[in-house]
Amino acid sequence: MRSVLDAPAPIERAVPSKQPVGRPAFLAFVADGETERLLQECVTQLALGQGTILRGGITKAIEHLGQHRSPHILIVDVTGIDLPISKVNELADVCEPGVAVVAIGNRNEIGLYRDLLHAGVADYVVKPVNQQLLAKALTSGRAHTGESSPIHKKLGSLVTFVGARGGVGTTTLAVNTAWYLAHRQSRRVALVDLDLQNGDCALALDIKPTSGLREALANPLRIDNTLLERVMTPVGERLFVLSSEEPLAEDLHFTAVAVETLIAALREQFHYVIVDVPRTPAAPYRRALDMADFCVLVADQTLRSVRDTVRLRTVFGDRDGKRRNILVVNRHGEGGRHAVTLREIEHVVETKPKSVIPFQPTLFTTVAGAVKIAAAHKGKFTDAIAGLALELSGRPPERRRWWRAEK
Ligand SMILES: Nc1ncnc2c1ncn2[C@@H]1O[C@H](COP(=O)(O)OP(=O)(O)O)[C@@H](O)[C@H]1O
Numbered sequence: 008m009r010s011v012l013d014a015p016a017p018i019e020r021a022v023p024s025k026q027p028v029g030r031p032a033f034l035a036f037v038a039d040g041e042t043e044r045l046l047q048e049c050v051t052q053l054a055l056g057q058g059t060i061l062r063g064g065i066t067k068a069i070e071h072l073g074q075h076r077s078p079h080i081l082i083v084d085v086t087g088i089d090l091p092i093s094k095v096n097e098l099a100d101v102c103e104p105g106v107a108v109v110a111i112g113n114r115n116e117i118g119l120y121r122d123l124l125h126a127g128v129a130d131y132v133v134k135p136v137n138q139q140l141l142a143k144a145l146t147s148g149r150a151h152t153g154e155s156s157p158i159h160k161k162l163g164s165l166v167t168f169v170g171a172r173g174g175v176g177t178t179t180l181a182v183n184t185a186w187y188l189a190h191r192q193s194r195r196v197a198l199v200d201l202d203l204q205n206g207d208c209a210l211a212l213d214i215k216p217t218s219g220l221r222e223a224l225a226n227p228l229r230i231d232n233t234l235l236e237r238v239m240t241p242v243g244e245r246l247f248v249l250s251s252e253e254p255l256a257e258d259l260h261f262t263a264v265a266v267e268t269l270i271a272a273l274r275e276q277f278h279y280v281i282v283d284v285p286r287t288p289a290a291p292y293r294r295a296l297d298m299a300d301f302c303v304l305v306a307d308q309t310l311r312s313v314r315d316t317v318r319l320r321t322v323f324g325d326r327d328g329k330r331r332n333i334l335v336v337n338r339h340g341e342g343g344r345h346a347v348t349l350r351e352i353e354h355v356v357e358t359k360p361k362s363v364i365p366f367q368p369t370l371f372t373t374v375a376g377a378v379k380i381a382a383a384h385k386g387k388f389t390d391a392i393a394g395l396a397l398e399l400s401g402r403p404p405e406r407r408r409w410w411r412a413e414k
C-alpha cells in the first residue's frame with residue numbers, strides 16, 4: 008500500500024483537447040488505505056487520465072491547490088472534518104474554475120449530502136466505498152460536465168481598470184494588482200492590455216510585446232485554450248499577459264464580440280482576468296466594462312481628473328448588484344497644497360475612494376535599464392495595492408515573509 012510519501016502513480020491517457028493544458032485529469036486526497044486502493048483500481052479501470060492519489064483529506068487538498076494547478080476531477084475525503092461545508096467553501100475559493108469535486112466521507116446523512124451539493128460538490132460517496140459507488144460518482148454527468156455544480160461552473164473574476172484621464176497610473180495599478188494577486192496570493196491571473204498599439208503592460212513588466220492579442224481578437228472563433236496557451240506571455244508561474252505593440256500607422260479593428268469571447272475563455276481558466284481598458288468609449292472597450300465584476304476607476308487629485316471621473320461615473324452608473332465600481336485615487340500627495348483634497352473628491356464624485364495610493368516616484372525609476380515591479384517592494388505603495396487586492400478577493404495576504412521570497 009502506498010503512503011503519501013510514495014511517488015504518485017501516474018495513469019497515462021491524453022487529456023481531452025478542449026480542456027486547459029497543464030491540468031491533471033484527476034487528483035485525489037483520501038484519508039485511508041482501503042479507499043486509496045479502491046480508488047486506484049477504479050481510476051485505472053475507467054482510464055480517467057493522468058492524475059495522482061495522495062493520502063490526506065480536504066485540508067491537505069486546500070493547501071495543495073493554493074499552490075498547484077487544479078485537476079478536472081478532484082476527489083476529497085471529508086472524514087473527521089467538523090465543519091465540512093465551510094471547508095468545501097474554502098476549497099472552492101482556491102480551486103480554478105472548471106473543477107468537479109467528488110467528496111468522500113463517513114457520515115451518512117441526507118442533510119449533509121444536500122448541503123455538500125449546495126456548496127458545489129458534484130457528488131458525495133459514503134464510506135465504506137466500493138468500486139461501483141466510486142465509478143458511478145466519477146463517471147456521472149455531474150463529475151464530467153459539472154452540470155449544476157457551482158464549483159465547476161464558477162468563473163474567474165473580471166476586474167477592469169480604467170483611468171479618469173491619461174497618466175493617472177491606470178496601467179501601473181492594473182499591472183501591480185495583477186502581479187500582487189499572482190505572486191503574493193498565489194492566484195492564477197490573466198492580464199490583458201486592450202490598448203493594442205502601446206504595449207504599456209508589457210513595458211511595465213519588462214516583457215516583449217507579442218502579436219498574440221491581435222491574432223486572438225481578429226479570429227474570435229479560434230480562441231481556445233491551445234491558442235491562449237501559445238500567445239500568452241508568462242511572468243513567473245501564475246501571471247499570464249496579453250500585451251501588444253502593433254504599428255501606430257495601422258487601423259486596428261476588433262469587435263465587442265471578440266473581446267467578450269476572449270474574456271469568457273480566460274475566465275474559465277484564471278482566478279482573475281485583469282483588463283487595462285483604454286478610456287475611449289468604443290464598443291469593444293465598453294463591452295469589457297459591462298462584463299466586469301469589479302470596475303476600478305483610477306483618478307488623481309487634479310481638477311481635470313475629478314471632472315473626468317464625474318463624467319465616467321455617469322457612463323458606468325452606480326453599482327448595479329452585479330458589478331462593483333471602485334474609486335481609487337493614485338499619486339496621492341503629488342500636488343501638495345494645490346491638489347484637490349480627498350474630501351473634495353468624495354463630495355464632487357459622490358463616492359468615497361476605496362483606496363488611496365501614495366505618489367512615490369522613486370519606486371518607478373528604472374535602475375540600469377532594469378524595470379522594477381513596485382509591488383514587489385515592501386512599503387506604502389504595496390500596502391495600498393494589498394488593500395485593493397483585499398477589496399477584490401476578500402482574502403488577507405498570505406502569512407509569510409513574502410518580501411524576501413521574490414524580487
Ligand atoms: N503612485 C505613483 N507614484 C509615482 N509614480 C507613479 C505612480 N503611479 C504611476 N506612476 C507613474 O506615472 C506614469 C504614468 O503611469 P501609467 O500607469 O502609464 O498611467 P496611465 O495608464 O493612466 O496613462 C508612469 O511613469 C508611472 O510610473
Ligand SMILES: [Mg+2]
Pocket residue numbers: 177178179207
Ligand atoms: Mg495606460
